[in-house]
Amino acid sequence: MMLFIALILVVLLLVQDFLLFFFIRFNFKDYSKRNVDLPMVSVLLPARNEAGTIKACLKSFESINYPPQKIEFIVGNDQSEDHTGQILRGWSNKVSNRTYVEIETRYSHLNGKANALAQMAQVANGELLLFTDADCRANEFWVEEMVSAFEPQYGLIVGVTEVVGENIFERLQGMDWWITLGMIKVTADLGKLLTAVGNNMLVSREAYEAIGGYESLGFSVTEDFALGQAVMEKGYHPVHQMTSRSLVYTKGEKNFFQLMRQRKRWMRGALSLPFRWKLLLVLQALFFPAIITVLVFNIWLGGLIWLGKIWVQAAFIKKLTHNCKGKVNWGELFIFEVYHLVISWSTIVYYFWPSKINWKERRY
The missing domain is CATH 3.90.550.10 (Spore Coat Polysaccharide Biosynthesis Protein SpsA; Chain A)
Structure with a gap:
């Protein structure tokens, strides 16, 4: 039962990531126009x-x-x-x-x-x-x-x-x-x-x-x-x-x-999003415990799914940076997965830690 739930979660996240890449690839819109009147x-x-x-x-x-x-x-x-x-x-x-x-x-x-x-x-x-x-x-x-x-x-x-x-x-x-x-x-x-x-x-x-x-x-x-x-x-x-x-x-x-203080403030804003968006953010956070569960039951299946997720995520980032003429390192895209695991769960813990938001030497 635990494996089934974990598989459902990781598949849902993979579908989400594929959809994000699909829309960036095929529904990307450039709104700029040339020769417009320039206002003040x-x-x-x-x-x-x-x-x-x-x-x-x-x-x-x-x-x-x-x-x-x-x-x-x-x-x-x-x-x-x-x-x-x-x-x-x-x-x-x-x-x-x-x-x-x-x-x-x-x-x-x-x-x-x-x-x-x-x-x-x-x-x-x-x-x-x-x-x-x-x-x-x-x-x-x-x-x-x-x-x-x-x-x-x-x-x-x-x-x-x-x-x-x-x-x-x-x-x-x-x-x-x-x-x-x-x-x-x-x-x-x-x-x-x-x-x-x-x-x-x-x-x-x-x-x-x-x-x-x-x-x-x-x-x-x-x-x-x-x-x-x-x-x-x-x-x-x-x-x-x-x-x-x-x-x-x-x-x-x-x-x-400093990053945790920034993310605590951002997370306060994220909790004001409509329910469907909060659900997607929760799904992203749950990927890591879910994929670890799959790895425990079947290391080859879990490893294959995780590599698939990393590849789609990397392709998504590369496409974004390409559209903006930016650059990212392929090797660091794989290191990013470890960073993302640590930071996402640290943010959740720090958000609920009983401390105020510190922003520009002001506390809220």
């Missing part, structure tokens, strides 16, 4: 205690290929305790289309980032609002690509964020993130965006005002997810633009404990 865009960048990373982000902004008179940069210092504010103020004073905002504790019902974005959006002039984070770097075509993919009925567009790794631990995080983005892409191309991604998303002014802005939302440690859900509830149909031109780059977490 406001790029919003909140930052808290990012003195060590913010300069690279600002430098990437300076290389963005978009008409200067049709783009503005709103940079916000979210009560930093280091030199972030000085860096942002100095950068914003150099060019007229840059605006510096000193963030106040104005919306106590929001998390720190949502509170900052609410205030920054109020001074933005763009028809489209483009969000990213201080630890990200944009490519020169980022703004143009996101704008070219936009249609009013979408309301919101999610771009692509690649985790760039200096070591194998960070590169494995990147593979994990490709799987997450792939699931978002598949669901979005099927007409139902799974979640927004706050470090690379575009929202129309119309959609943002229709939901009442961030200040109208309730508390959430995943403010991007809350914004995306609110936009969809207003009847918009967000899409996911996954191309090399819509890429921004970010860094992985430096160690296991």
Whole structure:
């Protein structure tokens, strides 16, 4: 009986993985258009205690290929305790289309980032609002690509964020993130965006005002997810633009404990998903105890199934990175399976561990 249940679980996950690969291979949609009228865009960048990373982000902004008179940069210092504010103020004073905002504790019902974005959006002039984070770097075509993919009925567009790794631990995080983005892409191309991604998303002014802005939302440690859900509830149909031109780059977490703190926050957001999506996430987590059960009963059958799962998963990641002109190492794709086993179950344990979410030196 135990073997039968385990086989059912691993087969279901294999079917899920095959379907993900099938839809990425045959239902992948590129929403970009060429020769579109370029509207006014406001790029919003909140930052808290990012003195060590913010300069690279600002430098990437300076290389963005978009008409200067049709783009503005709103940079916000979210009560930093280091030199972030000085860096942002100095950068914003150099060019007229840059605006510096000193963030106040104005919306106590929001998390720190949502509170900052609410205030920054109020001074933005763009028809489209483009969000990213201080630890990200944009490519020169980022703004143009996101704008070219936009249609009013979408309301919101999610771009692509690649985790760039200096070591194998960070590169494995990147593979994990490709799987997450792939699931978002598949669901979005099927007409139902799974979640927004706050470090690379575009929202129309119309959609943002229709939901009442961030200040109208309730508390959430995943403010991007809350914004995306609110936009969809207003009847918009967000899409996911996954191309090399819509890429921004970010860094992985430096160690296991920082990664656990990040994943605890993400898991809080995941538990707000509809039941069917939570069921799929549970199915993924149950694969490991199920495949170990199969291995105990029949090592050859279990090994064959596990290799099949690794191959389909690797093909899925390779296809995603190919579409975005990224690169992954085949050998590390197999190492990733061990990483995924450890991190997925550690995340579950740490989520239920009686501790608060620590995010940017704030606890929730």
